[in-house]
Amino acid sequence: MQIVLPVFEHSIYSVILAASILIGIIVACIMMRRAGAKKDTVFYTALFVFVSIVVCSFTMSFCFTGNIKDIGFVGAGGALGVLVGAGLSIFIHEDHMSDSLSAWIITAPLMYGLSKLACHFSGCCYGFKYEGPFVVIYKGGDYVEAPLNTPLFPVQILESVIFILIFITGFILYGKMKSTINASLVTIVLCVFFKCLLDIFRNRGGLRISSNKIMAVTVGTVSIIFILLAKKLIMEYEDGSKQSKQ
């Protein structure tokens, strides 16, 4: 079975990417509201996380390429943006802190998974040469980075499916686990593991230590350390507020 990509006049990358961020933000807002957060908290957190995703992504791509014309969205930058935005917001609002932080972290793989469909259609982040079931073949389009008329491994679709499954796992754990922060930690570990694993199937990836793997491990480690610190601070804050009520 072959997946032959249609040729578009212009790249639809940015449209799918914007839609994936928007869907992720809406899902996180619904999760926050269901956890009991106030409307104001949800609105300002969503606004700040959106700005944070854009700023962190653009900064990271600027640091990589060094050219302001080449800035764009980077997965690790987006993940860092979610962490910074949601992490700062919970300490500003002090409203359902652990549930709010966890809602955003659990939604991050959904945003990433959907955004990989944008890579699939625009022909970037493509897989290695491969002849087997579900091969991807690009026929044309000046925006396509991948080699044309060459059977490639469908790594972008595989990433989409796996990261959406990680989101579903995180969402179920969020509902079932007593501490929602632990659900977000499990989600981060799964994301880092699968990001490194799937990088092997990319054209520029393989078994070598690529920049993608380094970025994934770095952002994952920073996130875990930040969440553990945040968990401690949230517990101290909740103990303090309980004592002041008594």
Add this chain to the structure above:
Amino acid sequence: MDQNNQNNNGYMNNDQVPVYNPGVMPGQAPQYSYQQPQNVSVDPNIYTNEDRKKANILCIVSLICFFVVPSLEVAFFKMINTISVNLSGNTTSEIVRGGIGSISFMAAWALMIYVRVRYKKSIFGKVLMWLYISMVIIFVIFIVAIIVACGQAIKNCPG
């Protein structure tokens, strides 16, 4: 007082006419509602002159972070490039440039949101919020316009 008490307890009024009061049954103690005293100092709806001053200072710092710091940073790096060495392409310089700009930008947003949460009645904070939101909208329209016009902006992953 006595009359009121009798009525509240569901017995009789002064004219000894039976009065039915379904709220309190005979022999049951009257219920009093008790309201917990609120901590006035943390209420964001109370807005004193001192609060206004604090909110204004935070808003000014936010504006500086939003406009002044990135402009100074760009000017500083242009000056260094013209005076001494060309730093474009140097990874450390790109990280420093990108880092300072984005941290100051994020700090501006964080301060604005802090003012909106802690000092809800600050007009400066409200104006700042709409200014920043309108700038985000202009940015989004600008990107969409470039995409529609020539399909060049953000057409695939940069890395």
